[in-house]
Amino acid sequence: xxxxxxxxxxxxxxxxxxxxxxxxxxxxxxxxxxxxxxxxxxxxxxxxxxxxxxxxxxxxxxxxxxxxxxxxxxxxxxxxxxxxxxxxxxxxxxxxxxxxxxxxxxxxx
Amino acid sequence: xxxxxxxxxxxxxxxxxxxxxxxxxxxxxxxxxxxxxxxxxxxxxxxxxxxxxxxxxxxxxxxxxxxxxxxxxxxxxxxxxxxxxxxxxxxxxxxxxxxxxxxxxxxxxxxxxxxxxxxxxxxxxx
Numbered sequence: 001x002x003x004x005x006x007x008x009x010x011x012x013x014x015x016x017x018x019x020x021x022x023x024x025x026x027x028x029x030x031x032x033x034x035x036x037x038x039x040x041x042x043x044x045x046x047x048x049x050x051x052x053x054x055x056x057x058x059x060x061x062x063x064x065x066x067x068x069x070x071x072x073x074x075x076x077x078x079x080x081x082x083x084x085x086x087x088x089x090x091x092x093x094x095x096x097x098x099x100x101x102x103x104x105x106x107x108x109x
Numbered sequence: 110x111x112x113x114x115x116x117x118x119x120x121x122x123x124x125x126x127x128x129x130x131x132x133x134x135x136x137x138x139x140x141x142x143x144x145x146x147x148x149x150x151x152x153x154x155x156x157x158x159x160x161x162x163x164x165x166x167x168x169x170x171x172x173x174x175x176x177x178x179x180x181x182x183x184x185x186x187x188x189x190x191x192x193x194x195x196x197x198x199x200x201x202x203x204x205x206x207x208x209x210x211x212x213x214x215x216x217x218x219x220x221x222x223x224x225x226x227x228x229x230x231x232x233x234x235x
Contacts, residue, residue, distance in 0.1 A: 002153065035221045037154070044204055044225035045146075045154060056209065056223060088154050092220045096168045098144070098156035 003028065003099035004089050011107040017077040020104045022089035024070050028099050032092040034072040036065055039086045039103075048087070049074060076106075084108045111135040111224045113205050118229030125195050125233070131188040131205030131226055139163070139183040142208060142217035145190050147201035148228075157203070158190065159219045162212040168219070173199075195233045202228040 005023040012018040022034065036049035047056055049065035052072065064075045072091075076083055089101040117129040131143070145157040158179040159168045167179050178191040188205050209223035 032220070037222075039154075044228060045222070046225075047209065047221060047223040050209060050221040050223070086153075090154075090156070090220050090222075092218075097170055098159065098220045100154045100156060103153040 002102035003093065004091065004101035006087075006089060006101035006104045008102065009105045009107065011109055012076075012079045013109050014079055014081065016079045017075060018079060018106065019076075020074045020087055020089075020106070022072045022074070022101050024072075024091060024099070026070060027095060028070075028091040028093040029067065029072055030070040031094060034065065034067050035090045036063075036072075036074045037088045037090065039088065041085075045088065079108055081108045111207075113207065113224055113226035115203065115205055115226040115229040118203065118231045120232045120234065121195055122235050123196060123233055126191070126193045127195065127231060129190040129192065129203055129205075129229060129231070131190075133186045133188065133205075133207070136207070136224075137211070138181075138186040140211040142212055142219055143179075143181060143188045144206045144208070144219050144222060145179060145188075145203060146206055146222070146225075147199075147203045147231075149198070149201040152201075155201075156219075160188070161217045166217075192231070195231075197233050200231060200233050202230050204228045 033051045037045040038048045039045045052067040053065045144159045176194045206222035208218040210218040
């Protein structure tokens with residue numbers, strides 16, 4: 001069971017906006033920044049969002065992140081078939097380790 | 110160009126040992142904390158261990174504490190993971206990764222992993 005809680009699945013149609021939630025506690029999301037990863041099948045994860053809401057160079061602005069209290073969200077607007085992937089949230093935990101969410105499988109219908 | 114190349118994976122019996130390596134290039138290795146993350150077949154990501162830039166401090170997931178040892182050789186730009194007392198549940202693809210931020214002012218960063226290796230498969234089975 002993962003320390004950060006994500007819904008196991010999400011779905012949307014092309015062009016739609018979807019959000020993925022990530023719930024933690026005061027020892028991780030509550031006091032540290034949240035990062036989001038996208039993992040396409042058979043590939044290594046890719047950093048999608050860092051420091052709660054920052055996009056690395058090359059990540060489209062269709063992807064956005066937010067954080068409030070001990071929860072965070074990833075939003076994807078203008079959904080595309082290429083966005084079909086697994087998405088993970090992660091944060092540093094004050095118990096001196098990194099904690100991940102269990103992952104959310106996004107399906108584009 | 111940043112490159113992280115893992116090696117050392119393979120098939121090992123339960124109770125056995127294995128040492129993974131991660132050869133780094135394209136960045137100032139000694140300025141960054143480094144991390145191992147694993148992914149069991151069909152499962153999610155699990156952070157395994159991290160090490161500060163100078164190697165003086167190491168961190169472990171509870172699931173591997175006391176069995177795995179992370180280390181680094183900054184003169185060789187190489188990260189290691191010594192895995193002992195391996196169990197079937199350690200079967201996974203092991204990735205090495207680096208944060209996008211170098212250590213600074215005594216603070217190192219572990220959770221914003223912007224570069225990943227291709228992974229090496231460790232299979233623990235009799």
